[in-house]
Amino acid sequence: MNEMDRRDFLKLAGMGGVVFFSGLGTLVDAIGKSAAADDFFFVQLSDTHWGFEGAQLNPDAKGTLQKAVAAVNSLTNQPDFIVFTGDLTHTTDDPQERRKRLREFKDIISQLKVKNIRLIPGEHDASLDNGAAYKEFFGETHYTFNHKGVHFITIDNVSDPRGSVGEAQLVWLGDTLKKIDKNAQIVVLTHRPLFDLYPQWDWATRDGDKVVTLLMPFKHVTVFYGHIHQEHNHFTGHIPHHAAKSSIYPLPAPGSVAKRAPIPWDPTAPYKGLGFREIDTRPKQNDCVLTEYPVTKV
Ligand SMILES: [Fe+2]
Secondary structure (H helix, E strand, O other): OOHHHHHHHHHHHHOOOOEEEEOOOEEEEOOOOOOOOOOEEEEEEOOOOEOOOOOOOOOOOOOHHHHHHHHHHOOOOOOOEEEEEOOOEOOOOOHHHHHHHHHHHHHHHOOOOOOOEEEEOOHHHHOOOOOHHHHHHHOOOOOEEEEOOEEEEEEOOOOOOOOOOOHHHHHHHHHHHHOOOOOOEEEEEEOOOOOOOEHHHOEOOOOHHHHHHHHOOOOEEEEEEOOOOOOEEEEEOOEEEEEOOOOOOOOOOOOOOOOOOOOOOOOOOOOOOOEEEEEEEEOOOOEEEEEEEEOOOO
16 A cells, blocks of 8 residues: 555545455455544564665665654654564674664664654674663563553564574463453564574574464464565464565565575665555454555655
8 A cells, every 4th residue: 555545545444434454465345344443553664774884785774764764754644653673783793883883773763753662672683692782772672562452562582592582481471471361462573483484594483383382372463573674474373474674675585596695776776675564453353454665755
């Protein structure tokens, strides 16, 4: 949906008719049903890699995050909150440089109009110091919050450099889920895929199957993640997993080429493959509507 379509969608919703996408884009027509009062939108950005340098991949590496911030600020309807699903900064061996990048990232996103921002780390932020620097700036790497009846759960599968969730967090997740009704809507935010998308490229979580097993008894679960720098949709059983685009450089489709090398910048199509998404969440219908946007202003 482009912005014009989106406005039409909202107008339609406001008039009491709703057209929405369910699951992987099957058009479901529900004209005549009223939009629930507690519907809301949030925005997902991912893999901003602040501090990355490499003109072949992104000659505007020092300006793309700011453009993404401006693009989100330009949305006609502002989201309830914004999530960043990891790799906020690009990796560095230097702990002081890591902190500098985290500080600069924090400064840049402070320009977002929406101040309710939820963050999780990626392996670039956290795997070299088990999340120590990240925590100094942004606090816990796994937590829950509730928004208008929807349970959000963030899962850290990056602070362990092996790409595991780990036993302690699995226990925490199990305890957290015990308190949630099986019919409730749950949104999981994480960095790596929780399923084996392409382990040869490190596109997996070692014990992700244990997370999915814990989530399976819940009827309405949706997972949003990053890490693979492209849109990707996959089901494990009834649970959809949606990967988001990056705002620094795109990566090739899983296993489509011999090496996991980033896709070079195309001067004839700058910022191609970069973007963010809006997620319209409808608690009464237990579904999400995804809208993809470019990182440049819409
Ligand atoms: Fe990344």
